[in-house]
Amino acid sequence: MTFWPKSRTARRRLTILLAVAPVLALAAGLTLWGLRDSISLFYTPAQARAAHVAPGRAVQLGGLVLPGSVVKHPDGRVAFAIADKQETARVSYQGDLPDLFREGQGVVAEGSFDAAGVFQAKRVLAKHDEKYMPREVADALKKQGEWRGDGAAPAYGKP
Amino acid sequence: MTVELGAFALTLALALSLAQAALGFAGARRPSLAGAGEGAAIGAFAGVAAAFAALVTAFVVSDFSVANVAANSHTAKPLLYKVAGAWGSHEGSMLLWCLILTGFGAAVAAFGRGLPAGLKSRALGVQGLLGLLFLAYTVFASNPLARLAGPPIEGRSLNPLLQDPALAFHPPFLYLGYVGFSVVFSFAVAALIEGRVDAAWARWVRPWTLAAWSFLTVGIALGSFWAYYELGWGGWWFWDPVENASFMPWLIGAALLHSAVVTEKRGALSGWTVFLALAAFTFSMLGAFLVRSGVLTSVHAFAVDPTRGVLLLSILGLSSGAAFALFAWRAPALAPGGVFAPASRESLIVLNNILLTAATGAVMFGTLYPLIYEAAAGAPITVGPPYFNLVFGVLMGLAMLVLPFGPLTAWKRGDLAASADRLKLAAAVAVLVGAIVFALVSPRKALASGGVALGAWVIAGALAEVAERTRAFKTPWPEVRRRLTGLPRGAWGMTLAHAGLGVFILGACYETAWKVEAAEALSLGGQLRLGAFELTLKDVGTVDGPNYLAERGRIAVTRGGRPVCAPEPERRFYPAGKQSTSEVALCNLGVSQIYVVLGERRASPDGGPAWLVRSYFNPWVQLIYLGPLLMALGGLLSLSDRRLRFAVGRKP
Numbered sequence: 162m163t164f165w166p167k168s169r170t171a172r173r174r175l176t177i178l179l180a181v182a183p184v185l186a187l188a189a190g191l192t193l194w195g196l197r198d199s200i201s202l203f204y205t206p207a208q209a210r211a212a213h214v215a216p217g218r219a220v221q222l223g224g225l226v227l228p229g230s231v232v233k234h235p236d237g238r239v240a241f242a243i244a245d246k247q248e249t250a251r252v253s254y255q256g257d258l259p260d261l262f263r264e265g266q267g268v269v270a271e272g273s274f275d276a277a278g279v280f281q282a283k284r285v286l287a288k289h290d291e292k293y294m295p296r297e298v299a300d301a302l303k304k305q306g307e308w309r310g311d312g313a314a315p316a317y318g319k320p
Numbered sequence: 321m322t323v324e325l326g327a328f329a330l331t332l333a334l335a336l337s338l339a340q341a342a343l344g345f346a347g348a349r350r351p352s353l354a355g356a357g358e359g360a361a362i363g364a365f366a367g368v369a370a371a372f373a374a375l376v377t378a379f380v381v382s383d384f385s386v387a388n389v390a391a392n393s394h395t396a397k398p399l400l401y402k403v404a405g406a407w408g409s410h411e412g413s414m415l416l417w418c419l420i421l422t423g424f425g426a427a428v429a430a431f432g433r434g435l436p437a438g439l440k441s442r443a444l445g446v447q448g449l450l451g452l453l454f455l456a457y458t459v460f461a462s463n464p465l466a467r468l469a470g471p472p473i474e475g476r477s478l479n480p481l482l483q484d485p486a487l488a489f490h491p492p493f494l495y496l497g498y499v500g501f502s503v504v505f506s507f508a509v510a511a512l513i514e515g516r517v518d519a520a521w522a523r524w525v526r527p528w529t530l531a532a533w534s535f536l537t538v539g540i541a542l543g544s545f546w547a548y549y550e551l552g553w554g555g556w557w558f559w560d561p562v563e564n565a566s567f568m569p570w571l572i573g574a575a576l577l578h579s580a581v582v583t584e585k586r587g588a589l590s591g592w593t594v595f596l597a598l599a600a601f602t603f604s605m606l607g608a609f610l611v612r613s614g615v616l617t618s619v620h621a622f623a624v625d626p627t628r629g630v631l632l633l634s635i636l637g638l639s640s641g642a643a644f645a646l647f648a649w650r651a652p653a654l655a656p657g658g659v660f661a662p663a664s665r666e667s668l669i670v671l672n673n674i675l676l677t678a679a680t681g682a683v684m685f686g687t688l689y690p691l692i693y694e695a696a697a698g699a700p701i702t703v704g705p706p707y708f709n710l711v712f713g714v715l716m717g718l719a720m721l722v723l724p725f726g727p728l729t730a731w732k733r734g735d736l737a738a739s740a741d742r743l744k745l746a747a748a749v750a751v752l753v754g755a756i757v758f759a760l761v762s763p764r765k766a767l768a769s770g771g772v773a774l775g776a777w778v779i780a781g782a783l784a785e786v787a788e789r790t791r792a793f794k795t796p797w798p799e800v801r802r803r804l805t806g807l808p809r810g811a812w813g814m815t816l817a818h819a820g821l822g823v824f825i826l827g828a829c830y831e832t833a834w835k836v837e838a839a840e841a842l843s844l845g846g847q848l849r850l851g852a853f854e855l856t857l858k859d860v861g862t863v864d865g866p867n868y869l870a871e872r873g874r875i876a877v878t879r880g881g882r883p884v885c886a887p888e889p890e891r892r893f894y895p896a897g898k899q900s901t902s903e904v905a906l907c908n909l910g911v912s913q914i915y916v917v918l919g920e921r922r923a924s925p926d927g928g929p930a931w932l933v934r935s936y937f938n939p940w941v942q943l944i945y946l947g948p949l950l951m952a953l954g955g956l957l958s959l960s961d962r963r964l965r966f967a968v969g970r971k972p
Contacts, residue, residue: 169659176662181674184715188678191711192685199707200693203700221702233922237839237932256839257552257902257919257934271702284553300700 201271205301206248209274216274222250222282223301228264243270243280245301254282267299323386326374327465330415333367333422334459336360337451340425344445347437354441358429361444364451365426368419375415375464376406385471388412388464394477394896396867404488405478410612410628411464413491417608418454420492420499424528425451428503435524442510443503450502453635461631477896480868486546490539494566497536498604501569503528504576505601508594509643512650517590522583525597527959529580532600533573534955540566541948552902552917554837554936556944559708561616564687565607568680572600575676578669586731588657588666592673598647602640603680609633615691661733668726675719682711720774720825723818724781728788742788746780761834771829778822782815813958817951824947827911830940839934843924850935853914854878857933860918868892870903873918873931877907884909889918889933911942 166172201219204212214220227249230242239258242249252270262268262285270282340360347354375388379402384390392409393402401408407416425447432440458464481487507525511517543566548556557563576596583593610616613629660666686703693701724746728739754773758764787793789811790803836851848855856876863870870892877884887905894900907914919932 170656173656173659177670180667180670184674184678188682188711188715191714192682192707195686195707195710196689196703199704200689200701201704203702219704233841233920233932235841235922235925235930237841237919237934257917257932 203269203301205245206243206250207245208301209250210248214274216276216278219271219273221269221271222252222280223267223269224250226262226264226266226268231264243268250280251278252280252282252285254285256285258285322374322377323383323465323467326371326378327463329367329370329374330455330459330463330465333364333371333418334452334455336364336367337422337448337455340364340448341445341452342448344441344443344448347441348445351437354437357441357444357448361422361425361429361448364448364455365419365422368415368422368455371465372406372415372419375412376403378465379403379406382475384473384475385467387466387468390468390472390475392478393475394867395474396896397477397483398866400485400488401478401483404482407491408478408482409464411458411462413495414454414458414462415464416491417495417499418451418458420495421447421454421502422451424500424503425506428506432524436520438514439507439510439521439524442513443506446506446509447502450506450639453639457631457635461628474896477867477894480892480894480897480899480901481550484546484550486542487550490542490546492539493535493542494539497532497534497539497573498566498569498607500528500532500535501573501597501600501604504532504597505643508597509646511594512643512646515650515653517583517594517654519584519587522580522590522593525593526577526580526584529573529576529597529600530955530959533570533577534952534959536566536570536573537948537952537955540570541945541952545945548941549904549906549915550901552904552934554835554915554917554934554938556831556941559686559705561687562611564683564708565610568683568687569600569603569607571676571680571683572596572603575673575680576600579673582666582669583657586658586660586666588660589670590657591651591654594651594654595647596673596677598640598643602636602643605632605636605640609636610687616687658732660731663729663736664734665726665729665731668722668729671722672719672726675715675722679712679715679719682715683708686711717771717774720778720821723778723821724784727782727785727814727818743781743784746777746784749780750774750777757830765833768829768833771833772826775822775825775827775829778825779819780822782818782822786811786815808961810958810961813954813956813961815954816957817954820947820950820952820954822947823943823950827940827943827945827947831938831944834939835941836937837935839919839932841919841922841924841930841932843926843928843930846930848933848935850914851937852879853884853937855916855933855935857931860931863890865892867896868894871918871921871931873916873933875905875916875933877914877916885914887914887916889916891918891920908942911946912937912939913941914938 166175198219201221203221203223204214205224206222209220209222222243224243224245227242227244232240234240237255239254240251241254242251254270269286270280271284271286272280272282275281337360340357343353343357343360347357378386378389379393380399382389382393382395382402388409388411392412393405397405405412407413425444428440428447429444504525507521507528511521543563544556547558576593579589579593579596582589609629609632612632613626615629686707689703690701693699724743725736725739728742729736750773753776754769757772758766758769786807789807790800792800838848838850840846840848842848842857844857844859846857854877856878858874858876860871860873863872870890872888872890875887875889877887885907887907889905890903892901892903902917902919905916915936915938917934919934921929921931924930
């Protein structure tokens with residue numbers, strides 16, 4: 162009982178600390194644990210190639226939908242290619258594409274590469290706004306010197 | 321002409337906000353000026369209302385010489401969406417924000433008769449400063465009433481995804497919630513200036529918090545419902561930055577609701593309550609910044625503009641920075657309130673607050689971590705739903721476990737063993753429900769069954785509290801009935817809100833764990849299996865809508881050959897914006913739903929036409945929306961309690 166302070170204020174402070182500390186510790190622990198598997202890095206196809214993304218690792222793949230690459234299979238599977246200036250990556254997606262998915266437009270696909278190097282997308286994002294270019298895609302393309310600003314026709318990867 | 325009058329009224333409102341701020345602060349010292357401050361508050365509201373009416377008129381008559389109308393409206397659009405288009409864009413929604421902000425200021429001026437003159441005058445002054453900041457932003461940086469030099473003949477129309485009844489009403493409710501916290505913020509700053517936070521202050525703050533929180537609940541539920549059936553992904557919550565932006569003020573608001581009760585009833589936690597009052601509106605402004613600046617990639621955000629983002633961040637930094645600096649300076653001087661034992665209702669509410677704020681912190685960290693990471697490591701990342709589900713789920717799960725104890729434990733010094741004794745029946749019900757779900761529902765899922773049990777625990781716990789108050793099962797029925805009718809509305813509100821939370825947990829856990837998904841490209845007459853159901857594509861026809869063309873599929877849903885329902889999903893094409901959207905068809909089966917999306921037409925293997933039909937069976941999904949509705953109703957019921965009338969202050 163000796164460590165229990167005598168002053169009322171000090172006692173109150175210690176009680177509050179004792180109540181808050183475990184919750185904060187729990188929250189911090191969970192946060193670190195949760196972040197391990199939930200962070201997905203963004204790559205364009207060229208960056209993904211350069212970084213040797215391990216198969217099965219959750220990442221986001223962004224770029225422009227290569228015109229002419231979209232194939233819709235009868236079983237609902239869709240195959241298309243995402244391209245930047247230097248590389249293209251094949252993407253396979255089971256599901257309904259967003260309504261604003263178009264050839265030549267910027268998209269971000271969430272998923273992982275399989276052993277064969279095909280990107281298995283779990284979700285494909287295009288935006289509500291048809292003029293929209295995902296920010297990461299715009300930044301990455303700007304770095305590659307491809308960005309022509311809004312409205313200009315974008316150039317594509319390997320023909 | 322109307323538009324110019326509107327623009328003039330808006331500028332006038334800006335000037336009146338300045339007057340309101342000056343007169344409000346001066347009026348706290350010289351009572352003769354306080355009335356003028358109140359007049360300015362009502363005048364500012366009238367000015368913004370006139371500007372808003374002008375904008376709505378411009379949308380209704382399709383005046384395409386107004387830039388905002390030309391960008392977001394179209395002559396062929398139905399009337400509801402012409403009106404809703406007024407707040408469908410960035411500029412219009414900021415005007416709605418200002419309308420509600422000044423509206424709340426006017427409400428304080430008009431209905432706050434029982435408030436002490438000094439507090440009221442200062443709160444109006446702070447509200448005036450907030451109005452000044454946001455109106456200046458609207459007038460100078462995002463004027464919704466700006467004219468175009470060369471007006472187009474036809475407008476570009478509102479994004480078709482936003483042309484939906486749920487989304488037409490989503491922003492007004494959401495903003496009533498977001499901006500409702502501005503009143504609480506103003507009261508907190510005023511109290512800090514006066515250096516006095518007492519039970520009376522908490523009693524004035526509670527109704528505003530309740531109102532804002534209830535509206536925010538409805539707003540978030542509407543937004544989630546919209547995402548559920550309009551985006552066509554079958555999910556209702558994606559832990560997207562924009563969703564989190566609305567959820568953080570809600571969590572803080574919920575914490576504030578509870579801590580304000582402690583401050584009102586027991587005079588304790590006053591500093592903490594003020595802190596939460598400041599934090600709630602800070603999170604509202606943070607949300608406005610995140611949604612409009614485009615710093616985070618989101619599936620649903622406004623067309624973004626970095627300059628505006630910087631301005632909004634400055635407003636956030638200025639108002640919250642000043643308020644928290646004031647808090648740091650004055651809070652230590654606040655009188656400490658009543659003491660309470662570790663086992664008491666106060667302690668349980670403190671625990672609730674710790675868990676809610678920790679959960680808010682976790683959501684905030686997950687939302688902002690991509691920004692931090694990109695600034696530090698230079699690579700863009702996203703934080704996925706597993707993070708949020710884990711951290712938020714565990715913290716809230718703990719809060720839910722503790723929740724039923726709160727109302728059953730006495731103030732000041734309680735007896736947790738006695739509370740546990742009263743909750744025996746509720747615990748038994750929860751365990752039974754969890755066990756039944758675990759045993760009967762296939763596939764077997766232990767964690768989800770536990771979640772369902774938790775939902776049942778919260779509902780049963782809320783009912784156990786009513787039973788305890790009315791001494792049900794212990795006294796004869798007439799006595800119980802007398803006690804039931806005698807319960808104050810605030811008590812019913814609390815029961816309803818807690819039970820609503822339980823209903824939500826039931827739905828959220830069950831739907832997430834046991835939803836079934838199927839997708840296939842179907843030719844006419846083709847069949848798709850969805851769990852126990854069969855879906856047959858009968859026919860696809862074309863439909864001529866008011867401002868769209870659509871393909872409409874007729875689908876027969878059967879279960880073991882017996883017809884269940886006939887959903888008719890559509891795929892709409894809007895020529896004005898050259899966009900197509902899917903109109904999901906929903907079949908209600910009790911509280912569950914069958915969700916059908918008609919996808920694009922594509923070639924079938926035999927060469928004929930086929931349509932991608934995607935379908936979900938979402939069991940118990942309606943509970944997810946019923947729950948928040950009950951919570952909001954609970955909040956409004958409490959608000960109607962005689963003890964919480966705005967004018968309370970005089971002894972009844």
